[in-house]
Amino acid sequence: MKNKYIVIYNDLVQMIQHGEFMSGDTLPSEHELSDQFSTSRETIRKALNLLSQNGYIQKVRGKGSVVLDHNKFEFPVSGLTSFKELSDQLGQDSKTHVHEVFVESANNKLRERLNCSKEVKIWKVSRSREINGERIILDKDFIREDIVPSITKSIAENSIYEYIENELGLEISFAKKEILVEPVTEEDEKYLDVEGHTQMVVIRSFVYLADATLFQFTESRHRPDKFQFVDFARRTK
Amino acid sequence: MKNKYIVIYNDLVQMIQHGEFMSGDTLPSEHELSDQFSTSRETIRKALNLLSQNGYIQKVRGKGSVVLDHNKFEFPVSGLTSFKELSDQLGQDSKTHVHEVFVESANNKLRERLNCSKEVKIWKVSRSREINGERIILDKDFIREDIVPSITKSIAENSIYEYIENELGLEISFAKKEILVEPVTEEDEKYLDVEGHTQMVVIRSFVYLADATLFQFTESRHRPDKFQFVDFARRTK
DNA sequence: AAGTGGTCTAGACCACCTA
DNA sequence: AGGTGGTCTAGACCACTTA
Numbered sequence: 001m002k003n004k005y006i007v008i009y010n011d012l013v014q015m016i017q018h019g020e021f022m023s024g025d026t027l028p029s030e031h032e033l034s035d036q037f038s039t040s041r042e043t044i045r046k047a048l049n050l051l052s053q054n055g056y057i058q059k060v061r062g063k064g065s066v067v068l069d070h071n072k073f074e075f076p077v078s079g080l081t082s083f084k085e086l087s088d089q090l091g092q093d094s095k096t097h098v099h100e101v102f103v104e105s106a107n108n109k110l111r112e113r114l115n116c117s118k119e120v121k122i123w124k125v126s127r128s129r130e131i132n133g134e135r136i137i138l139d140k141d142f143i144r145e146d147i148v149p150s151i152t153k154s155i156a157e158n159s160i161y162e163y164i165e166n167e168l169g170l171e172i173s174f175a176k177k178e179i180l181v182e183p184v185t186e187e188d189e190k191y192l193d194v195e196g197h198t199q200m201v202v203i204r205s206f207v208y209l210a211d212a213t214l215f216q217f218t219e220s221r222h223r224p225d226k227f228q229f230v231d232f233a234r235r236t237k
Numbered sequence: 238m239k240n241k242y243i244v245i246y247n248d249l250v251q252m253i254q255h256g257e258f259m260s261g262d263t264l265p266s267e268h269e270l271s272d273q274f275s276t277s278r279e280t281i282r283k284a285l286n287l288l289s290q291n292g293y294i295q296k297v298r299g300k301g302s303v304v305l306d307h308n309k310f311e312f313p314v315s316g317l318t319s320f321k322e323l324s325d326q327l328g329q330d331s332k333t334h335v336h337e338v339f340v341e342s343a344n345n346k347l348r349e350r351l352n353c354s355k356e357v358k359i360w361k362v363s364r365s366r367e368i369n370g371e372r373i374i375l376d377k378d379f380i381r382e383d384i385v386p387s388i389t390k391s392i393a394e395n396s397i398y399e400y401i402e403n404e405l406g407l408e409i410s411f412a413k414k415e416i417l418v419e420p421v422t423e424e425d426e427k428y429l430d431v432e433g434h435t436q437m438v439v440i441r442s443f444v445y446l447a448d449a450t451l452f453q454f455t456e457s458r459h460r461p462d463k464f465q466f467v468d469f470a471r472r473t474k
Numbered sequence: 475a476a477g478t479g480g481t482c483t484a485g486a487c488c489a490c491c492t493a
Numbered sequence: 494a495g496g497t498g499g500t501c502t503a504g505a506c507c508a509c510t511t512a
Contacts, residue, residue, distance in 0.1 A: 058449035062491030066449040174471040181461035212295035212303040224418035234411040299510030
C-alpha cells in the first residue's frame, strides 16, 4: 500500500464503488487529479491505467476517463482466484475433501508439463469441492517438491496458495489456462456427484512464480451445470 | 506503427520469435536497451510492459527481463479474435453460413443487455460456422442499428468486425465474456451437426467501442468436443 | 558494491474532441 | 481555441539480487 499510484488507484476505486462517480460520468482530468493528489501526471496515469485494466474506466482521447458500469464487470471465476478466495467471496457453504496427498517421481508427460528434470519429485494432491451439499469440482494439483517441500493434509484442506504465499513467502504471479470439455472419468464418478452428466469442463493451468519458474500444474474438473467463467478482454494493439 | 514504444515492442517480439533470445535468457537491461534504441528508459519500459502483458517476458526485480517459453503461450481463442481472424490463423478449411440478417425492435431482455432505449432498433444476425466439413459453431449477434446502420448478407458472410472497423472506422476496444454450458436447443439442432451431443458451450459477449459505448451482444454456441479457450492471467496487485 | 527493475518528477509536444 | 488523453524525455532515488 506504499506506492503512490496504488494508493490513488484504491482511493478512486473506493470513490467509484461509493457512487461518487456514476456510470457514464467522466473522472476529473489527469491534470486536475495530479493537483488533487499533489503528484505528477505520470503517476496519475499509472493509477488510471490500473483502473482501466480492471474494468472500472475507459479512457477516451479528447474526452476523459469514462466510468463504466461495474455491475456488468464482476469476476467470479476470472484470473488467479483460488477456490478458497472464491467461495469466501461468494459466501457459499463450501467444503473441501482431501483424497490424496503424496510425493512421487514425475512420469514423462508430467515432466514435460512442469518442465523439470528426472530428479525433481512432484507432490500430487487430489481434492473435491463441495458447494451447498454437492460435490461438483475435482482439483488435481501437481506441485514441484523442490519448491514446496512440505504439504500436509491440513494445508490441503485449507488453501495451498495461502500456505505458499504466506508461510513460504513465495509469490504467485501468472498462469496460463486452457478450458476444454471432456468425458466424465471413473475418478470423477468416484469423488463427485456427477448426477448423470457425461461431460466435465476441464481447466488445465500452468502456474508460475514471480521469478518466472513454473512450479505447479493443476487440472480442475467442473460439473458443467455449475460451471461459469468470466473474462474481461481489453484489446492491446 | 509510429509510436516508438510499439516499434520497439515489435522489434523485440521479432527477435524473440527468431530465436535471438531463448526461453530462460534475460533481455539486455533497460539502460542498455535505451542506449541501443536511443530512447529514454520510460519508453523502453512501456515496450517491456507490453511484452510482459502478452506473455513474452517476465520481469524480475534485481535480475532482469526473463524470456518465457512462448510455445506454452499461444492464444488460439483468447481475447477479441473474431472467427475470421481465427480460422485464417489456423489455416483451416472454414465456411460461414448466414441464416438470418434483419432489423427489429428490441425486447426488454435485449434492451437491458444492450443498455439502450426503446427507440433503438437492433440488427439480428445468425450464422453457423463450418470447419473441416462440420458445422460446429452457431453465432447469434445483436447489434445496435443506430451505430451500425447497414449489414448485408455478404458482410455477414465475411467478417462483421472487419466491416465495422475498416468501412465504418469504428474501433472495437474491449469485451466482457461469460462462458457456460447449456443444453442443446432446437436451433442448434437445426443449424449445426450436433452429433448426439446434449450440451453446448455458450459464450456470451458484451462488446464495447473505444468511446465506451456498448454496441453489440453476441451469443456464440460451440459443440463441446471442438471447444477450446486459452487464457493468460497475470496477477495485478 | 554494482547492477537490475520499480517508482516518481516536471516538464514538453502531439492528436483528438467539443465548443 | 481550449481542454483532454497519448507519448516522450532526462533525470532522480529506491528495493532487490548477485557476486
